[in-house]
Amino acid sequence: QQQVKQSPQSLIVQKGGISIINCAYENTAFDYFPWYQQFPGKGPALLIAIRPDVSEKKEGRFTISFNKSAKQFSLHIMDSQPGDSATYFCAASMDQGGSYIPTFGRGTSLIVHP
Amino acid sequence: NAGVTQTPKFQVLKTGQSMTLQCAQDMNHNSMYWYRQDPGMGLRLIYYSASEGTTDKGEVPNGYNVSRLNKREFSLRLESAAPSQTSVYFCASRADRITNSPLHFGNGTRLTVT
Numbered sequence: 001q002q003q004v005k006q007s008p009q010s011l012i013v014q015k016g017g018i019s020i021i022n023c024a025y026e027n028t029a030f031d032y033f034p035w036y037q038q039f040p041g042k043g044p045a046l047l048i049a050i051r052p053d054v055s056e057k058k059e060g061r062f063t064i065s066f067n068k069s070a071k072q073f074s075l076h077i078m079d080s081q082p083g084d085s086a087t088y089f090c091a092a093s094m095d096q097g098g099s100y101i102p103t104f105g106r107g108t109s110l111i112v113h114p
Numbered sequence: 115n116a117g118v119t120q121t122p123k124f125q126v127l128k129t130g131q132s133m134t135l136q137c138a139q140d141m142n143h144n145s146m147y148w149y150r151q152d153p154g155m156g157l158r159l160i161y162y163s164a165s166e167g168t169t170d171k172g173e174v175p176n177g178y179n180v181s182r183l184n185k186r187e188f189s190l191r192l193e194s195a196a197p198s199q200t201s202v203y204f205c206a207s208r209a210d211r212i213t214n215s216p217l218h219f220g221n222g223t224r225l226t227v228t
Contacts, residue, residue, distance in 0.1 A: 009154065032214040043118070043204050043219025044157070089156060093214060099145070099164050100214050101172075106156035 004092050006105025019077040021108045023090035030092035038087045080112045118220035126226045127195040135190040135223050137205030144210045146188035150201040195227045
């Protein structure tokens, strides 16, 4: 049972374009939604995160949009650059017996062509 | 500041062999985690240690054992490797288990079981 569904699995965008990655969740107890970025040969690193009490969070060219009623959230990368080419994971976490453990989506491989 | 260090980076095993993956963090974090990453499957939690002296099963614990040696070190052992355990293994740490502090990942161990 996949608790966090991520799409698309892969995405190709031209330099300067907008990259959009979508995630959906079922469990309304999730209360923290981070995005991780992973470059080839490296471990994932936190990119940006949002809590359900806000509908949008922006950090530079990266924006998370959150729709609580639809149980969906998305990552928008504006003015996409070749250096953004990476795998992106959405995640959701909630208190599980005193521990916040993120559940990850399956990842999106983003390629930005120059 | 090295962060999370994993050894070895690469390993090839024959079916039935055993090995231990090592992980150490120098950030004085309380919680440590082992994930496996497989194509199209995202990051799946194998075991975690919420604090020194405790370990708990994650989503895919079968075939693995862990040891939280001290606050810095968390090892993952494969007692009898199987081809299904061919994967990239990531160790991660976070400051504590009860907040949504970010996970800090190592750069992974790529394991092939033939």
